[in-house]
Every structure is written in C-alpha cells, then in structure tokens.
Amino acid sequence: MKRLKLALAAVMAITALAAPAASFAQDSLAASAPKEITPASLPDVPRNQTVVLGWGVAASSPIGVTNPWALPGYTHQEGNVFMWEPLMYFGIFKGEFIPWLADSMEYTGADFMGLEIKLNKDAKWSDGTAVTAKDVKFTFDGQLNNDKLPYHAAFVQFVESTEIVDDLTVKVTFKTPAPRFKFEVLTEKFDTGIPIVPADWLSKQADVTLAAGSTEIPHSGPYDLIAWNANQKIFDYRSDWWAVKAGRIAEPAVKRIIIANITGVSMDTVAQRVVNNEFDSALDMRSSVIGNILAQNPEVTTHTGNESPFGYLDWWPNSLWMNTQLEPYSDVRVRRAISLSVNRDVINDVLYEGAGIASIHPFPLYPNLQAFADSPGVKALEEQYQPRKYDTEEAAKLMTEAGFALNGDGLWEKDGQTVDATIQAFENIHGDIVPILVEMLRQGGFDAAINFGPDAYQNMADGKAGLYMFGHGASLFDPYEAFNLFHGKYSNAIGTSAGNNRFSRYSNPEYDAVLDSIAPLSSDDPKFIEGATKLMGMYWKDQIDVPIIQWLHRIPYNQHYWKNWPTEANPAMGTNGAFWAQTGTLVITSLQPTGAQ
Amino acid sequence: MNLKIFAKRIGFLALVIWAASTIVFFVPRLSPRNAIRERFAELARSGGFSPGDLETLITNMNQQFGLDRPLLEQYWAYLGNIVRLDFGYSLNRYPSTVADIISQALPWTFGLLLVTTILSFVIGNLLGAISAWPRAPRWLRSFATPFVLLTGVPPVIMGVLLLFFIGFRLKLLPLGGAYSVGIVPSFSFEFAFDMLRHQLLPALALILGSVGGWVLSMRGMGITIQGEDYVNFAEHKGLTGGRIFRDYYLRNTLLPQVTGLALALGTVITSAIIVEGLFGLPGLGTVLNNAIRSNDFPTIYGIVLFITIAIAVLMTVLEFVYPLLDPRVRNQ
Numbered sequence: 061m062k063r064l065k066l067a068l069a070a071v072m073a074i075t076a077l078a079a080p081a082a083s084f085a086q087d088s089l090a091a092s093a094p095k096e097i098t099p100a101s102l103p104d105v106p107r108n109q110t111v112v113l114g115w116g117v118a119a120s121s122p123i124g125v126t127n128p129w130a131l132p133g134y135t136h137q138e139g140n141v142f143m144w145e146p147l148m149y150f151g152i153f154k155g156e157f158i159p160w161l162a163d164s165m166e167y168t169g170a171d172f173m174g175l176e177i178k179l180n181k182d183a184k185w186s187d188g189t190a191v192t193a194k195d196v197k198f199t200f201d202g203q204l205n206n207d208k209l210p211y212h213a214a215f216v217q218f219v220e221s222t223e224i225v226d227d228l229t230v231k232v233t234f235k236t237p238a239p240r241f242k243f244e245v246l247t248e249k250f251d252t253g254i255p256i257v258p259a260d261w262l263s264k265q266a267d268v269t270l271a272a273g274s275t276e277i278p279h280s281g282p283y284d285l286i287a288w289n290a291n292q293k294i295f296d297y298r299s300d301w302w303a304v305k306a307g308r309i310a311e312p313a314v315k316r317i318i319i320a321n322i323t324g325v326s327m328d329t330v331a332q333r334v335v336n337n338e339f340d341s342a343l344d345m346r347s348s349v350i351g352n353i354l355a356q357n358p359e360v361t362t363h364t365g366n367e368s369p370f371g372y373l374d375w376w377p378n379s380l381w382m383n384t385q386l387e388p389y390s391d392v393r394v395r396r397a398i399s400l401s402v403n404r405d406v407i408n409d410v411l412y413e414g415a416g417i418a419s420i421h422p423f424p425l426y427p428n429l430q431a432f433a434d435s436p437g438v439k440a441l442e443e444q445y446q447p448r449k450y451d452t453e454e455a456a457k458l459m460t461e462a463g464f465a466l467n468g469d470g471l472w473e474k475d476g477q478t479v480d481a482t483i484q485a486f487e488n489i490h491g492d493i494v495p496i497l498v499e500m501l502r503q504g505g506f507d508a509a510i511n512f513g514p515d516a517y518q519n520m521a522d523g524k525a526g527l528y529m530f531g532h533g534a535s536l537f538d539p540y541e542a543f544n545l546f547h548g549k550y551s552n553a554i555g556t557s558a559g560n561n562r563f564s565r566y567s568n569p570e571y572d573a574v575l576d577s578i579a580p581l582s583s584d585d586p587k588f589i590e591g592a593t594k595l596m597g598m599y600w601k602d603q604i605d606v607p608i609i610q611w612l613h614r615i616p617y618n619q620h621y622w623k624n625w626p627t628e629a630n631p632a633m634g635t636n637g638a639f640w641a642q643t644g645t646l647v648i649t650s651l652q653p654t655g656a657q
Numbered sequence: 658m659n660l661k662i663f664a665k666r667i668g669f670l671a672l673v674i675w676a677a678s679t680i681v682f683f684v685p686r687l688s689p690r691n692a693i694r695e696r697f698a699e700l701a702r703s704g705g706f707s708p709g710d711l712e713t714l715i716t717n718m719n720q721q722f723g724l725d726r727p728l729l730e731q732y733w734a735y736l737g738n739i740v741r742l743d744f745g746y747s748l749n750r751y752p753s754t755v756a757d758i759i760s761q762a763l764p765w766t767f768g769l770l771l772v773t774t775i776l777s778f779v780i781g782n783l784l785g786a787i788s789a790w791p792r793a794p795r796w797l798r799s800f801a802t803p804f805v806l807l808t809g810v811p812p813v814i815m816g817v818l819l820l821f822f823i824g825f826r827l828k829l830l831p832l833g834g835a836y837s838v839g840i841v842p843s844f845s846f847e848f849a850f851d852m853l854r855h856q857l858l859p860a861l862a863l864i865l866g867s868v869g870g871w872v873l874s875m876r877g878m879g880i881t882i883q884g885e886d887y888v889n890f891a892e893h894k895g896l897t898g899g900r901i902f903r904d905y906y907l908r909n910t911l912l913p914q915v916t917g918l919a920l921a922l923g924t925v926i927t928s929a930i931i932v933e934g935l936f937g938l939p940g941l942g943t944v945l946n947n948a949i950r951s952n953d954f955p956t957i958y959g960i961v962l963f964i965t966i967a968i969a970v971l972m973t974v975l976e977f978v979y980p981l982l983d984p985r986v987r988n989q
Binding site: 095112294316320321329 | 821943
C-alpha cells in the first residue's frame, strides 16, 4: 500500500512537472509570429558568397516579425532592413540623396507646401507586382491615421493630404511649410526614415500593427528571409531584385547574409570571432577592443583604416545634460562653470589618441553641418563665447558670483549643500568617458559621482538633480533638429517626465521665436543660416547643456572575404558602414569578393 | 507514507510556489525603472520613433499590458494567470509570450546543464569514493587530485581560459554559438555532431570546476563510513571488495549526495546565466540575462517562477523518492 502511495505521488509530481510544457504548447498558438522559421532545405552557398555578421537576431524583436508596422516588435536593426526600401537614401559622408524607389522627390514650390514623388517604373515587390503610387499613398495615409505608427506625429504635424496623380506619381500637400519632411521622414539614413510598405498585403490585415509578416509579406528589398531562430537569421539574395534592372546598383556579389546572434555574448568573444575570420563585421566596439582586433588580424580594418580613432561620426554627439529648471543648474553661471571645468584636450588625448572627438556642438559634424560650424558667423560666436575653453579659475569666479564657496573638502557649497554633480549614464557605452569627467569635475569643486545604475535613464527623464550623459539624436543635414530639442514647448514642468533628448527643459521665448522663424525655411536660405547662427549663439551663451564628445562607431570590417566596405578612404555610396542602419542594404550589396576561398 | 503526510507536503509545495510568485511579482515593481518607457526610449534613441509619439505610445502600451491598473488588481490577475501557467507577454519581445520564450530556450539549458550536472555528479562521486577507498590502487586514487585543484574555479573563468586556448589559439573547437552559423537544425548525424562540438567547451567549463566539490564531499563521507560496523561486518563475512564497495560503501555514502544533487540543480541556473552568455547559447540563462537588462519583468518572473516551481517540485519528488533509497526513512 505504501509503495502504491509513493508511486501515486511520483505520478502526480511528474504530471506537475509536465503541466507547464502542455501549457506552452497551447500558448504558442496564440502568438502571431512563428516560433522559428526553418526551411525544408538550405541551398549551399559558398563562404566567399556569404557575409557573416555578428549582431542580435531576437533581442529587440520577436522571431518572425518582418512587418515594419508591427509594434513595438519590429526593428530594422536586426536584418529586416535587407527586405525594405525607402523612396530615397542619403549618403551622409557625400552629403547626397540617393534616389531609390523614387526617381525624384521635389517640392512643388519655394513655399515647401507640396511635394511630388515620382516612382521608378521598374520598382517591384518580391511577388512580382509593381511598386506603385497606391503603395506610397497607403504608407503615408497609414502613418497619418494610425497613432501607433512611429512617424504619426510628424505626418499629423505636416501632412494635409496625399493624392495619386498616376500609377507612378504621388503628390503630398502640407498644411504648413515642410522643408525638412523629405529628408527627415521620407529619406532613410542612419536609423531614421520610413520604408514603403505593400498596400495589397497590409490592407488585408485586421490590425496592421499586429501582423507579423514573417516570410509571407511581399517586400521590395534584395534579400528574402530564409531562416530565423534564436541562434541566427539567414537571408538569401533574390535574383529578380528590381534595382539591378533599373540600374540603381550592380548585381550584388553577396548571395547570402547570415546574422549570428551575439546578444549577451562578451565583446571579447565577438572580437575573437572577427579575428578568426568567422565574422565579416560585427557591432561597434570600444577603442581598446578594436585596437586589439586590428593588432591581431591585419585583414581587419575600420572606417579610418588602422589609424585612430578607428570609427566614423555617429549622429549622437553626447553632452552633459541637466535640468535647467532645477537649482543650481537653473543658474547659467553654474552651467558655464561646469563646461569650463571640462578639459576637452585631455579627453582627446586620453581616449582618442589625440583625434579631435571632444565636441562643442550639439550636432554631428557631417559635411553640411561642418560647413555651418565653419561659417564666419558661427566662428565669430565661437570666438566670443569660447565653448571649448578650459579655465578652472574662471569657473571658480563664476561659482563665487553665484553664491558658492569652497568647503573643507574643496567642493563648492551653498546653504550647506554641495553641487550634486552625479552623472547618470550607461556603463556599456559610457564606461570610458564618464570616470574621466567625474575626476575633472571633482577637481573643479563639483560633488561628482557616477550612477550607472538601472535607474539612470528614469532619473534623466524625471529631471532629478545631477548631470545626464546622453546624446542628441537629431540633426544630420542642418542644425534645425538639434536646436529644436531645446524649444520651449518641450520644457516640461518638474514632476512630469521629459521626452527623449529633451532633458534640459530649457525655456526661452526669444530662442523659440527664432527657431519658429526658421522652421519653414530651407537650410540653404540665407535667413535660415542667419537664424541658426543666432540659435548657436544662444546655445553657447546660455550653456543649455555641456557638449562633451562626438559619438563614434568603431565597426570592424574584415577584408578576408569581402572588400569595398565604406571607409574614409573609400566612401563607396557615402553611407555609414553600420550594416544594421537603414542604409545597411547599400553597404552589403556594394561589397566585392576578395577571391579568398 | 500516509495520505496526511502526502497532503502536507503538497500543501507546502503550493505555499512555496505562492510565496515565490508573490516575491517575483513585487520585487521588480520596487525598481524605479519603467520597462515600457525604456523600451520605447531605446527605439527612439535608435531612431525608430519620432519623440513626439512616445508618450502616446507609452500610454497605449501601459493599457495593453494592464500596467495602468491598481497594483493589487494587477496582482490578483497575475495570480489567476499563474494558476493557468500563463506568464503573459514579453514586454521586450512582444507579441511573443513568455511561455514561448521559455519553451524555445529550455531545451538548450536543459541539455547542457542537466547533462553537465549529472556528469559532474557521477564522475565526482565515483572519483571521491575511489579516492577514499583503501583497497583502490594508488594510481587510481590520484585521478581525483587535478579535479580537487580546480575546485572553486568559477565556470566563467574556466570558460574564458578554454575559449582562449582551445577555441581561439588552437582553433580546435568553436568559439561560440549553439551550432555553426549557416546550418539549419535538423535530425541528422551531421547536425548532432556539430551541435555537440559547440557544447563541448561550455560543458567542460561547467564540469571541470564542479567535479572537485563532489570529490571532496564524497571522499569525506567515504572516510567516515569506513569504520562503521556494517562495513566491518561485511568484510568479516568475506564479501568481495567490489560487492562491499557497491552495496555497503557506495550506497550509504550516496544518500546525502543525492540531496546535494537536487540542490545543485537549483543553483546551476546561476552558472547558466554566465556560461550561456559567454558562449552565446540561446538558453534560459541568456534569456533571463537579457530580460533583466531590459527590465522585461513578465519574462523575468516567468523564468524565475518556472525555475522555482521546477525546483520545488523536484524537491518534493525527492522527498517521495528518498524512502526508496533509505529504508530507515520509510519507517519514520
């Protein structure tokens, strides 16, 4: 009897263990995305026609989600970019638009109230049907009417209506002048811009944001999704890609793309796989790691070859932000004193082997922006406000004027309180720069410390006391978007959360008026340059934030199997070299085999 | 074992699961982080959204996940879901369900950790027993020494060393991944062999550092048991050395080790988080690690709860199985 009871207990326990498995099987039917995409067989493609990339494949999006409108599950960064195409790309290092699905995209007048888009007659979806004006209108109307889509706010702000003129022509009418709409929204570069989606397929979905897409969704890009699981994602080239026939690009040599999942894998292991020619490229790396890779495998290079700083400018220059509504950062003298305590030359020497990466601008110095930064008006303001200046004596003078006195620990104090200069930041990306800044600030008398904790971002958004190391993901072509981050309409009150990249909560009606006055103007309009120059002056004069560094992407390019990676010496199509960015398709389809077997 | 004891133990199991569920529910919510905001902020940072849309989207998603409801209401809903073993949707990998994510990752963790834990247990106990067995040849007893020397070397250090020397320098085994890139999983000898090659280094990293622990504890038990009356009695009865080793010596020393094994199965997940990450294996450890980084608390509590339930059930099973191994327990 006792043995029977024991057996019964064992059976019950085993049943309890098995129950979760049974439940999982049921639950999996509810998920809209397939668990894995596994082909019946995988055609052989030799290694010298295959590019292997180390990146995440299921870190930000679930397996099977390829529909660009699936939210928040879709990301272009995990290879989906190879399936989708925009109207135009932008080659940031050449400063040129690259027509793609559209042959042209022209404003209909100098008032920027209309835009006419003419599609390429050869553009086709993967199912063989043409990409037409209907698809473009569907894409635009979707963004305009569906508040879950990522560019909804931009469409609502600017777009009055869209109209199909003929099969290959769409006209967009704006409700307000929109000189930057073509570039910011309709052109893909870095991580911004929208792809055109297939109207026929998406219009049949009950909820366009919940349709996974998987391998069924027609796409215009050159690669078909073949396999996808937690370990890897595989794309194969489809030989009927329209862009070759249309003369956009030569027949791509890369016939297969494999993205090997490296999410959570240590950067050293990834580096070893690059050195061993297992990976052709991988994520961007810290300077010490990329230096070691180059030292161990001479076939691996970077954007700047084998020379420091090993990378290209990303669109995310970092500043020390602060809540300008909160004491003592509401006092411009304190903000200026912090800037004066940062020795940018030392940053360049210690972190970048002398390369001029330390910054005084809230935008990346791409060709057009560099031209703006070098313009006589801006140079005169730079001379006047000296934003790069390192002068602890002047900083001390300003702090004294602001009512602070040095205490026994050598820290500025007022009413018994030191200046809380705890820097909120992220260890994985700021682990090298922030400790240096803390030391500089402490030497300048600020009570600096580091918070790499999980609450760092929330502290920035909530406007807690302290400094926030964060980027300005804004301007690429002209300085408008960067200056727009400081518009008074984003100056949320203390106690409410600040929007992303709007941590300074700055409010200045005079600033807003100038910004609003240049919003309808094209960046080559002299009045735009004049207004933007004024804003640059206000940014420096008011020290809205403290610019620290330009942001670098140090990506290893392994030239064992593949050459023609976009670099400083060989800009290729002028795009950045990040295969995960919106221009990733141009990077991969431009690669040429080295002949290695 | 009577029905009363059986019911008591099942009741205790339920209590453990409820307590674990409650802790797992409330602890992530003590964090000041907002997973949905962070998720969208990350997407916005990488350019996926116009910042102006963020707040609307965050509000929408909070409603969708029920995070706008009072905490107690969320808790009751959560308990109801737990009873149905429904862990809900992943915040970070929506619309994947946590159950889906667990079921995809589980075979990798189960395959690696169960095999390595049992292998460590078997090898360690055998070597430990032999090293304490006076009749064993000296050369055989010395086998345990290298493992003892490696005791306590964390799997991550062992993994890094193995990766560097065997994978990177000698190129004898792959540097990471569950199987070679470009291969599609299939029921073939070729795939099985490739997968095994990829599991060897992580398995070695886990086994090499843990065998010594079993050796030491088993050796201690073995030495203690040598003077016991029943061992002397068996020797005087003239039983063969092999019989005494197997039936009188090994069987009695194994009892506390079996308890240790069950406890070890509970702690292997901590090794999994590190080793799976180091070798790029898509198991539960990697998923949990990523979920913690992104504050994906449905996934965190789904996995933690799954592990808790599995261990609690395992311990309960062990309590039922223990009397089969030790007749003395049966009579208590």
